[in-house]
Amino acid sequence: MGKLVRTLSFWMLLVIFFGISVFGVAAAKKAVKLVVWGGVPAENGPGALVEHWNRTHPGIQVEYVRFVNDDSGNTKLDVALLSGEQIDAFFTYGVPYMVKRIEGGMVMDLSGLGADSFVRSNIGTDGIFRCNGKLYSVPTTKEPVYMMVNKAMFDKAGLKVPASWTFDEFRQICKKLTVTEGGKTRYGLFATPSVNPSVSTNLDLARIILGNNYWYKAEGKAANFDNAAHRLNAQFYYDLIFTDKSAFPYSEILSRKLQVYAQDLFLNQEAAMMPSAPWLLRYVKDTAKYPHEWVTSFAPMPVPDKKRKYYNPGALNNWILMNSKTRYKKETWQFMKYWATEGAAKYMLASGKIPTWKKVDSKMVTSGIFSGYEKLFDMDAFRRVVLDPHIRYTLDTVTVAAPEIMQILKEESDKTFLKEQSVEQLIQKVKSRSDEAIKSAK
Structure with missing residues (x-):
């Protein structure tokens, strides 16, 4: 009897031991x-x-x-x-x-x-x-980056949402959409300067023209900011703010932190359009925070001319x-x-x-993004512009001193678009400082 008890006790201990071990493995x-x-x-x-x-x-x-x-x-x-x-x-x-x-x-x-x-x-x-x-x-x-458009403001101005447009046509439409009533201005455009290439609210005409690796020349041995496309880009944005007064002032963008909360201006109808990407559509659907019934439409980014294919900044x-x-x-x-x-x-x-x-596929995209909110969007324009299968995306493969150059662009752009220096000074300083950063990185 004692032997049987000892044997049973032995096996019970084994069961308990291995049970604990198995439990321990599972718990781990x-x-x-x-x-x-x-x-x-x-x-x-x-x-x-x-x-x-x-x-x-x-x-x-x-x-x-x-x-x-x-x-x-x-x-x-x-x-x-x-x-x-x-x-x-x-x-x-x-x-x-x-x-x-x-x-x-x-x-x-x-x-x-x-x-x-x-x-x-x-x-x-x-x-x-x-x-x-x-x-x-x-x-x-x-x-992809495109222009997100308040269709009601276009309609009120007697304008059609364009299926394509040049830089000059875009500038003229920005002016026509800018209206001051009761001391309050509704601007044709909200956009941020092209500092970080991945920011979808940038008005980045240089990227549209030059495409990949547009910060560099000679495979990263020197900065490319003396290229005419970069000068055009900075001057265009400067003129929209200070000459035409059709773009939302950069000083207010900084003071209201609109680099992060860009949707506020568009959805509160302080600007008729803005460069955008699909992730901002979630705010358009948030009618609790941004109550509205007007339709959001879509237009491609403007290009220098309509004779050739350019890059999408996205x-x-x-x-x-x-x-x-x-x-x-x-x-x-x-x-x-x-x-x-x-x-x-x-x-x-x-x-x-x-x-x-x-x-x-495209059906999954439209269903996933817009289900239940179709009335707030121009669905045909979305399919034509945002889901265009021929979009020519960019990809930077040269990245020498990229973080340093981005900081240089931020510092010099702030001075320029706060009207503390000229566009020419911006180009000269960004070029020389970026060349030094590239040299130091090598």
């Missing part, structure tokens, strides 16, 4: 937690995306942290990355910021994880950014990257792939994010 798997930082508010898609992932992947739980995609928000992200705070994956919205983080050792080279094959199969090869030939990021969104964007310090490479890569494909298609369209995933 469930304990894997990823932290992902992004610039899109959680309520505009990322929250639902992460919630679905967590529900269907109990072994890999994700926390989404939102940062504001402006200078201070990007600084906050950089500080967190450099301090060693847990961030497994994060989004970057533009090549200069991406280059800065890659060169700063904050980003994992994805080549060893099969990223090249994944991107080729699911997204394609056009518009994919590589740094020194290596793949560090996956673009999750297509962001590009693939919303790049997701892996922190070089993550302890969970395999799990992070698994989540990154999900976001770039099924996650983006199912949860990000409502916020105006057009996925790069090949399986998303």
